[in-house]
Amino acid sequence: MTATARSPKDAPPVPAQTELHLKMLRQMLLIRRFEEKAAEAYALGKIGGFCHLYIGQEAVAVGALAALKDNDYVICSYREHGQALIKGISPNAVMAELFGKATGCSKGKGGSMHLFDAKKGFMGGHGIVGGHIPLAAGLAFASKYKSTDQVTVCFFGEAAVNIGAFHETLNMASVWKLPVIFLCENNRYGMGTAFERVAAVTDIVEHACSYDMAAELVDGMNALTVYDATRRAVERARKNSHPTLLEVRTYRFMGHSMSDPLHGVYRTKDEVEEQKARDPITHLAAKLKEDGVIDQAALDAIDAEIHAEVDAAVKFADESPDPDPDELYNDVLAD
Amino acid sequence: MPTLTYRDALNQALREEMQRDPNVVLMGEEVGVYQGAYKVSRGLLEEFGPKRIVDTPIAELGFAGIGVGAAMGGLRPVVEFMTWNFALLALDQIVNSAAKMLYMSGGQIRVPIVFRGPSGAALQLASQHSQAWESWIAHIPGLKVVAPATPADAKGLLKSAIRDNNPVIVLEGEMLYNLKGDVPDGEHIVPIGKAEIKREGSDVTLVCHSKTLTVAQKAADQLAEQNVSAEVLDLRSLRPLDEAAILESVKKTNRAVVVEEGWPHTGIGAQVVDLIQRDAFDDLDAPVQRVTQADVPMPYNKFLERAAKASPEKVVAAARKVLYLDGD
Numbered sequence: 198m199t200a201t202a203r204s205p206k207d208a209p210p211v212p213a214q215t216e217l218h219l220k221m222l223r224q225m226l227l228i229r230r231f232e233e234k235a236a237e238a239y240a241l242g243k244i245g246g247f248c249h250l251y252i253g254q255e256a257v258a259v260g261a262l263a264a265l266k267d268n269d270y271v272i273c274s275y276r277e278h279g280q281a282l283i284k285g286i287s288p289n290a291v292m293a294e295l296f297g298k299a300t301g302c303s304k305g306k307g308g309s310m311h312l313f314d315a316k317k318g319f320m321g322g323h324g325i326v327g328g329h330i331p332l333a334a335g336l337a338f339a340s341k342y343k344s345t346d347q348v349t350v351c352f353f354g355e356a357a358v359n360i361g362a363f364h365e366t367l368n369m370a371s372v373w374k375l376p377v378i379f380l381c382e383n384n385r386y387g388m389g390t391a392f393e394r395v396a397a398v399t400d401i402v403e404h405a406c407s408y409d410m411a412a413e414l415v416d417g418m419n420a421l422t423v424y425d426a427t428r429r430a431v432e433r434a435r436k437n438s439h440p441t442l443l444e445v446r447t448y449r450f451m452g453h454s455m456s457d458p459l460h461g462v463y464r465t466k467d468e469v470e471e472q473k474a475r476d477p478i479t480h481l482a483a484k485l486k487e488d489g490v491i492d493q494a495a496l497d498a499i500d501a502e503i504h505a506e507v508d509a510a511v512k513f514a515d516e517s518p519d520p521d522p523d524e525l526y527n528d529v530l531a532d
Numbered sequence: 533m534p535t536l537t538y539r540d541a542l543n544q545a546l547r548e549e550m551q552r553d554p555n556v557v558l559m560g561e562e563v564g565v566y567q568g569a570y571k572v573s574r575g576l577l578e579e580f581g582p583k584r585i586v587d588t589p590i591a592e593l594g595f596a597g598i599g600v601g602a603a604m605g606g607l608r609p610v611v612e613f614m615t616w617n618f619a620l621l622a623l624d625q626i627v628n629s630a631a632k633m634l635y636m637s638g639g640q641i642r643v644p645i646v647f648r649g650p651s652g653a654a655l656q657l658a659s660q661h662s663q664a665w666e667s668w669i670a671h672i673p674g675l676k677v678v679a680p681a682t683p684a685d686a687k688g689l690l691k692s693a694i695r696d697n698n699p700v701i702v703l704e705g706e707m708l709y710n711l712k713g714d715v716p717d718g719e720h721i722v723p724i725g726k727a728e729i730k731r732e733g734s735d736v737t738l739v740c741h742s743k744t745l746t747v748a749q750k751a752a753d754q755l756a757e758q759n760v761s762a763e764v765l766d767l768r769s770l771r772p773l774d775e776a777a778i779l780e781s782v783k784k785t786n787r788a789v790v791v792e793e794g795w796p797h798t799g800i801g802a803q804v805v806d807l808i809q810r811d812a813f814d815d816l817d818a819p820v821q822r823v824t825q826a827d828v829p830m831p832y833n834k835f836l837e838r839a840a841k842a843s844p845e846k847v848v849a850a851a852r853k854v855l856y857l858d859g860d
Contacts, residue, residue, distance in 0.1 A: 270605070304638030313637035320604060321637065325628050331594050332629060335601015342557070342583065342607060362624075365594025372589070528639035529673050531697040 215490050221263060221420045222485060223499055225255040225478045228279040230500075230507045231288055232451075235278065235295055235309075238511060239455045244295045247324075248309045251279040253450035256477035257382050258283050260423025261350060261445075264431050270336045270349040272320040272329050275310035276382075280352060284319040286312065288510035298517035305520045306528065318347075326387075327353060327360030330379065334370045337377035341438055348434040349377045350427070355444075356387025358401050364408075367442065371408040376434035378427065379442045382417065384449045389463035402444040410442050417447030418475045421484075448472040533716055539709040541683035542572045542648075545690035546610065548718070550580055553608060556694060559586035559595055560612030560649075569614045570650065570709050596622035596647065600629045600699075603645040608694060613649035616665045616703065622647075630699040631674030646693045648702035651679070652743060652793045653830055655707070656837060662830035664794035666741075669701050670770040670803075676724050677771040679703040681745035683713040685768055688722025696724065703770075705743045727774035729781065733763035736787040736851050739778060739804055741767040744791040744842055747823075751791075751847035762851060770800060778804060779812050786817040787854040791842050796824040821850035 232250045239248050251258070258279040262271065273280050281291050286302050294301025295309050303313045303322075312322040320336060323329035333351030340347040357363055358381060370377050381401050385392055393399050405412030411433055415426040423445055430441035450473055452458055460469040485491045491499075536544065550556045562569045564577040564587040577585040588595040592613065599611040613619040619626070630643045653662035670677045676698055680686040686704070693700035730745060731752055740748040745766050752762040765781050767774065782788050788808060790801035801822040808820055826840040852858050 272601075302638070303636060303640070306638050307636045311636040313640050315637065315640040320641070321633075323629070325624060328597070328624055328628055331597020331625065332601035332604065334594075335598040335603070336605040337601075338598055339602045339605025339607045342602070343605075362593050362597060365589075365591035366598065368589060369591065369594055369598060373586075528635045528637075530676070531634055531639075531642045531644075 215488070217263060218421070218481065218485055219490065221259050221424070222478070222481050223503070224259045224283050225420065225481065226500060226503050227288070227506070228255045228258065228282055229478060230503050231282060231291070231510070232278060234507045234511050235292070236451070236455065238295070243515070244309065245297065246308055247275065248295065248455045249276040249453065250451045251276055253472070253476070254382060254384060254417065254447045255279060256420035257380070257417045257423055257445050257447050258352070260420035261380055261427040263424045264427035265348065265350065268318055269347050270318045270320055270340070271352070272333045272336065272349065273322055273352040274326065274329065274354060274357070275322060275324045276354065277312055277322045277352070278309070281312040281314070281319055281322070284314070285317040286314045286319060288506055289513040292510040292514040293517050296514040296517070297519065298514055299520040299524070300513070300517040304524065306524070327357035327362045329353070330357065330362050330366045333377050333379070334366045334375050337370070337375035338373065341376055346435055347376070348431050350380055351377060352380050352382060354387065355381055355383040355385070355392050355401055356390070357381070358404065359396060367404070367408040367410060367440070370440040371410045374438045375440055376438045377440045378430045378434060379440065380427070381442065381444050383444055383446050386449070386453070386463060388453045389457070389461055391463065400444070402442065405442040410440055412442040412444070415443055415445045417445035418477045418480060420477060420481055448475070533714040535712050536683050536715040537709065538683045538686050538704070538711045538713070539570065539572055541687040541715045542690055542704065543574055543576070544715070545687045545694070546573065546576060547579065549691055549694040550576070550584065555606065556608045556610065557584045557586060557602070558610045558612065559588055559599060561588055561590055561614050563587060563612050568612070570706065572709070573612070592618050592622040593625060597625040597629060599645055600625055600633070600643055603643045604633065604641055608644050610646040610648060610694060613647065615661060615706070616649050616651040617661050617663050619647065619649065619665070626669070626675070626699070627672055631672045635674060642697050643699050644697045645699050646690070646702055647699065648690070649704060650706040650709070651703040652705055653837070653841060656832055656834055658832040659829035664792070664825065665703055666770055666792065666800045667794050667798055670800060675699050675701055675771060676769070677701040677703065678724055678769045679742040680768060681708070681742050681766050683711060684715045684720065685722050687715050688720045689724065689768065691721050692724050700724065703742060707743055722768065725769045725772040725774055727765055727767045727769070727777035729763060730766045731762070731764040733761040733785065735761045735785055736789060736854055737763045737765055737781040737785045738789050738791060738847060738851065739765050739767065740791040741770065743793055747842050747844055747847060748791050750844035751851065754844060754848050755851055760851060760855060773803065773807070775807055775811070778807060782808055782812045783815045786815055788820045789823060789847060789850040789854060790820060791823045791847055793825060793842060795827050796822060797827060799824055818854040818856065821854050823847050823850050
């Protein structure tokens, strides 16, 4: 895909790295199987509240995070199970958080929408659309201030582009040259509203022009494409402290949340099926088979291993204790 | 002890804390080149440079959120709002991000940030520029809220706020910036959560804070002429509230009037009265009275504005009522 806004392609393409591709395939499968288990657990009443699944969008988190160092910051909206897992929070700790257990990554106080692991640079899960976009720029402000070489990646959906905080933040990030990547996951629907019904400019990447910011339009159903584009953005951020807007076009195969049926009334079954034919996992698996890296048996073995890992996470979450009642009043204020 | 204006006391606190801790930054509209809309940041750009004194665009939501993010990343930002009226646009970041981050992250992520600026009415600024913020902002767990009334308290509380590991709201006052008073040099810290008796008395407690301290003091002078000894209790902090100090004073005087700048409905005074009726019921000799802004948007006309505001006369009338001095 081509970029319509200023798009310096200053980094050379990475030669095929079999190991990296295998890792990405494994990570996408982990997210997929984890989310399937989360849906099951939700149906069983083990998970409460809101629960937004990432199925269909796995290539975005996996491709982007593969381009980061361990100490880089990642901050997300409420559809963040995938990013949390790939940033290094264990499936046990994420599942336990979804179950509201004391062993969860936010001690059972955050839930599905508020996963955190500060030590791993995973700065949340935020529930107000677009509310975390300024936080990302603030993290980048701190990194630049302290001259660390950290980069911040902010994941948000296309609906957040209509929020004032998006525009205010992109402006300041550009004026102050902050090392931040605004990664818009355009899955085409803000809950049940098609983006073109509520946005005057539907090529989100064009918004970068208003803020004199580098930008790229990226195929989000291909982890390798996402990886390459993010790598270029990371380099701009790390070397020159320049922000980037990435519009990553993707699709969610499930409903907006667990209360939204598979395709709802706002999109057709045919459309969902058509998009499922672009499944990012199938896509990368096919490539690896074509390259002679794996065969079906090897793929099945990886899948079985991940199934076991996710089953173990459910068991761990199930058997973990609820938070102690005294926890109610802890963590309101820091010492 | 040196005499300083409230404005210069705040300036001194900022300067000293920025000298003390390289992670303190000041950001907001006009804080740098312009030297502050109310000159609180005068001279700071020259001393600390543009890296630490950051002029922002007019984008309260955005820069409040960037401040919170910078605090999450290890800095101690002081975010100045030109006035708190404009901070309504930033409320999502103050409430949903700053106040809740520690809790929803299970205690992992602290947000040591100060949001400060003038709150409440000045003179004839009309309805959109005259709003008192106390009861809006003191409602929120995860925040601390202070409202200093004197130059010394302004310095001491701002220093405490900057050193605190939590988001702290500092409500200043446009009408207070020129107020002069004695301010200790150097390390002068006023702890958050401690009220202070600004004038001792025995017949009635006048509970106040921020600009209403002056109102209460004038009322106390007038009451003294009427042979009534009023105690003036300055809350200084609104969250946490110094409940012990309120109860102790009421147990001594047995009568109270609560004065505030904000509207009556669900105001700070309502919280104070709730405390008194619950924990000092047997000590009360009369129902507690409140003096607030009239329950209307602030009018522009100066006579209407005066009529809307809390005044010494209204406080005197309320005090006489709790003392049953006018019959009934």
